[in-house]
Amino acid sequence: MSSQISDPEESPRRNGRRRRGKESGGAAGSKRVCLAAVAGAAAILTLVSGFDAVLTASVAEPSRPPERHAVRTDEPLTPILNVPDPRTAGALLGERLFADPRLSADGSRSCATCHDLGTNGASGRNLDEGLDGAELPLNTSTVFNAALSFRLNWEGAFRTLEDQARATIENPRIMGSSVEDVVSRLAADPDMVASFRDAYGREPDTAGLLAALADFERTLVTPDSPFDRWLEGDDGALSAEELEGYEEFKSLGCAACHQGGNVGGNLFQRHGIFYPLASPEPELLRVPSLRNIETTPPYFHDGSAPTLEIAVRRMARAQLNSRLTDRQVSSIVAFLRALTGKFRGRQVGAP
Known part of the structure; x- marks a missing residue:
């Protein structure tokens, strides 16, 4: 197996020239926006290519719970509303x-x-x-x-x-x-x-x-996370910190790859775009879903990130060339924890 990268912060990928400017704004900020735009375009193309598999899947007729509120339709993420019987x-x-x-x-x-x-x-x-x-x-x-x-x-x-x-x-x-x-x-x-x-x-x-x-x-879906309830129109489902984390998640560009009903899982992406992330192989991976992410440590394809906080910092650095503040990390992690749903009425990961 490939050796683990112990400190990805110290091994920048040059891509032929040294990057300049502060990462918190200016050219680097533009790079993050461009990267998010490119990744978003790739997501659309890959989603289209994947629709044939979705449309032909023999999924059991789902039962839909009653709607609490009107679903928010202007977000890049969508709630789980249907659970197969x-x-x-x-x-x-x-x-x-x-x-x-x-x-x-x-x-x-x-x-x-x-x-x-x-x-x-x-x-x-x-x-x-x-x-x-x-x-x-x-x-x-x-x-x-x-x-x-x-x-x-x-x-x-x-x-x-x-x-x-x-x-x-x-x-x-x-x-x-x-x-x-x-x-x-x-x-x-x-x-x-x-x-x-x-x-x-x-x-x-x-x-x-x-x-x-x-x-x-197909029945192993986990609806009814706090974030699902917020997407369904329940304004009180998320705390102020969780909402702040969601806004950071979108503004940084995380939602370009982690979007849709599964908060990911619908396109391929290369890892280590700006800095190494984890074991270098395989380089091209299916973007994982972030649902129930707080319950599934360790993280990444090699399991090299022991905590969610470490995973968030490394992802931002490797994929977006962004050094996050402690507050940004804390709020994003709070949002990610709000993605924990329920399996047959019990919260995933609960004892």
Whole structure:
């Protein structure tokens, strides 16, 4: 694995010439605005390219909670209003399969081994361990709200939850199995056979296995964060500091990459534009969602940022060439904590 960067503040990328001027204004301020504009344009183009996957996804008919107020329509972020029904036969089967160690070759792990739904939908490790006991190359992303992303995993290698489920089962370092072997094991279980028939009208097969896992993962969305409630028109949902942080988040240019219903997850971006951010590879990453971000330390694709405060400072420096004041960091972190939603009525990360 690539070596970690211990102090990204001291290694500026020159890009052929030395940058001049104060970063708090002047030319550097213009650079930040230009960068945000470019990233925003890239976001639009990438979103358009990703719509085909969204439009063709077989999402269960969602149930919409009653509206409290009129949704604010002039913001770059949007609330989660629809939650797919977790009680369908397919989703219930997928929930069982998600925790079933028979999906791994040796029966030692399930999807829930690295994606703890009782906490943050991921794990608390910098890098999880593979079947061989060695660390995996990238930090485990949360499964919460993954269904809202236009591509899946850090490198955006998969368009659909079904494709990602197959790849995970067949990854020799993660589950080390094959979908055919998993289906054979499940077909030997009369209770599983009955559940597949109830959900899809047939005995266990590859399509049913992948569909069930995807049907369940589509229900793992976390609405009702304080920020969602504010977006729905509840003026009292955010504190003054949280609102100040949101304004900083927008004015600095963070919202150029972290926008939409998933507060990210809908475009690719290079990291380390001005200064190194984390391990240099892979350089091009799918921008992660910031929903429930306070519950998912450590941060970045290599897990090298232990706290949200450190992650915010490094991101501003590496991506926007901006040194934040303590107050800016504090207010932005307050806003980010207001993105913590609820999973089936319980706050994500709550004990």
